[in-house]
Amino acid sequence: MKYYSTNKKVEGVSLEDAVVKGLAEDKGLFMPNSIKALPQTFFDTIETLSFQEIAYTVGDAFFGEDVEAEALKKIVYETLNFDTPIVPVADNIYSLELYHGPTLAFKDVGGRFMSRLLGYFIQKQAKTKVNVLVATSGDTGSAVANGFLGVEGIHVYVLYPKGLVSPIQECQFTTLGQNITALEVDGTFDDCQALVKSAFMDAELNAHMKLTSANSINVARFLPQSFYYFYAYAQLKKLNKNKEVVMCVPSGNFGNITAGLFAKRMGLPIKRFIAANNRNDIFLQYLQTGQYNPRPSISTIANAMDVGDPSNFARVLDLYENSHEAIKAEISGVSYDDEQIAVALKTCFEETDYLLDPHGACGYQALKDGLRLNETGVFLETAHPAKFLETVERIIGQKVDIPQKLQEFMKGEKQSLELSKDFAGFKKYLLSL
Numbered sequence: 401m402k403y404y405s406t407n408k409k410v411e412g413v414s415l416e417d418a419v420v421k422g423l424a425e426d427k428g429l430f431m432p433n434s435i436k437a438l439p440q441t442f443f444d445t446i447e448t449l450s451f452q453e454i455a456y457t458v459g460d461a462f463f464g465e466d467v468e469a470e471a472l473k474k475i476v477y478e479t480l481n482f483d484t485p486i487v488p489v490a491d492n493i494y495s496l497e498l499y500h501g502p503t504l505a506f507k508d509v510g511g512r513f514m515s516r517l518l519g520y521f522i523q524k525q526a527k528t529k530v531n532v533l534v535a536t537s538g539d540t541g542s543a544v545a546n547g548f549l550g551v552e553g554i555h556v557y558v559l560y561p562k563g564l565v566s567p568i569q570e571c572q573f574t575t576l577g578q579n580i581t582a583l584e585v586d587g588t589f590d591d592c593q594a595l596v597k598s599a600f601m602d603a604e605l606n607a608h609m610k611l612t613s614a615n616s617i618n619v620a621r622f623l624p625q626s627f628y629y630f631y632a633y634a635q636l637k638k639l640n641k642n643k644e645v646v647m648c649v650p651s652g653n654f655g656n657i658t659a660g661l662f663a664k665r666m667g668l669p670i671k672r673f674i675a676a677n678n679r680n681d682i683f684l685q686y687l688q689t690g691q692y693n694p695r696p697s698i699s700t701i702a703n704a705m706d707v708g709d710p711s712n713f714a715r716v717l718d719l720y721e722n723s724h725e726a727i728k729a730e731i732s733g734v735s736y737d738d739e740q741i742a743v744a745l746k747t748c749f750e751e752t753d754y755l756l757d758p759h760g761a762c763g764y765q766a767l768k769d770g771l772r773l774n775e776t777g778v779f780l781e782t783a784h785p786a787k788f789l790e791t792v793e794r795i796i797g798q799k800v801d802i803p804q805k806l807q808e809f810m811k812g813e814k815q816s817l818e819l820s821k822d823f824a825g826f827k828k829y830l831l832s833l
């Protein structure tokens with residue numbers, strides 16, 4: 401399969417190149433030349449299949465031409481070895497719990513899958529070593545670092561803003577060692593992102609070392625996120641609740657929801673999507689006005705969605721051939737401020753005993769507000785509430801249990817390298833490697 405750039409200024413590339421490069425040379429995002437529809441027989445029996453069986457079928461449609469069947473099977477079965485169950489929360493509303501992986505957030509799915517797929521391609525190019533640069537406000541760093549831990553031929557550099565990630569998040573990528581280096585930047589998340597972008601564009605650095613990204617711009621990270629939409633549907637079908645399915649996705653860079661849009665293109669019967677946002681409502685503004693006006697992000701309690709210029713918006717536009725009408729017909733948007741998010745989280749907990757995290761709370765509330773008669777809603781619960789411990793405890797006024805997996809990270813010793821936010825220092829460091 402060839403992958404083209406959304407900017408359409410360069411030739412299509414192989415899957416291998418798309419994964420190793422991350423971003424196209426014209427700064428566009430890679431898209432597969434075709435999106436294969438899955439056969440009706442797959443949907444007829446989907447409720448009898450496991451998450452891994454579904455993931456393999458969908459993964460084969462994406463990657464089967466470029467990765468040997470046995471290798472792909474191994475990647476799917478070894479990386480997606482945790483459940484993504486749907487849990488009933490309120491009338492016709494289900495939570496798709498995506499936090500049962502090693503770092504307790506949905507990014508484990510794409511992070512783990514990508515690490516193994518990149519590893520597979522690197523093994524074929526004997527001796528090349530690839531360096532993954534990733535800027536994080538918390539969750540991406542932990543999922544990517546844990547996904548790539550110990551993968552041969554790959555070194556990961558996690559750039560994070562000093563003092564601006566929670567202690568629980570920090571320990572998930574600073575205590576690992578081996579092929580993971582944590583770089584503590586004296587600046588904001590935007591500064592970290594700018595450092596990474598400058599590095600990708602620096603000719604001298606790129607001649608010195610192979611660099612790639614593990615953010616959701618990478619097809620190997622974002623495409624696997626479609627697997628759990630199919631599995632959620634399978635679980636709804638088992639309950640005979642699969643007629644008018646609405647998927648509600650707490651969104652930041654829009655990688656997660658774009659994976660859902662791909663699933664629909666492959667034939668998954670999803671009626672419509674809701675993109676739930678915090679106050680960073682650039683997409684909602686676009687839906688309302690047809691104008692896309694990125695702006696600097698505002699900080700909120702759902703901080704993994706504090707994005708002012710969602711990178712996957714380019715993919716959404718491309719999928720719908722730039723038609724505002726077509727996009728509006730399938731996706732609606734909502735935006736909640738911190739107060740509304742807190743009320744949603746607290747009310748849901750008091751009324752149903754189900755504890756949400758601040759991101760999932762946006763998704764839950766969007767379904768509460770927007771679900772229509774006869775529809776069944778599923779919101780993606782993107783992280784475990786304990787990952788946002790201080791916020792969640794403050795809102796519900798009581799302690800939250802910390803899962804064993806998180807406690808283990810907290811026992812490790814922090815190792816990080818401090819950097820200033822100017823590119824010269826970062827470049828000098830990378831050149832010295």
Ligand SMILES: *Cc1c(COP(=O)(O)O)cnc(C)c1O
Pocket residue numbers: 505506507539540616650651652653654655656657704705759782783
């Ligand atoms: C990354 C993240 C999001 C946003 O996902 P996108 O794919 O960037 O839209 C939402 N919630 C949590 C907890 C996250 O970590």
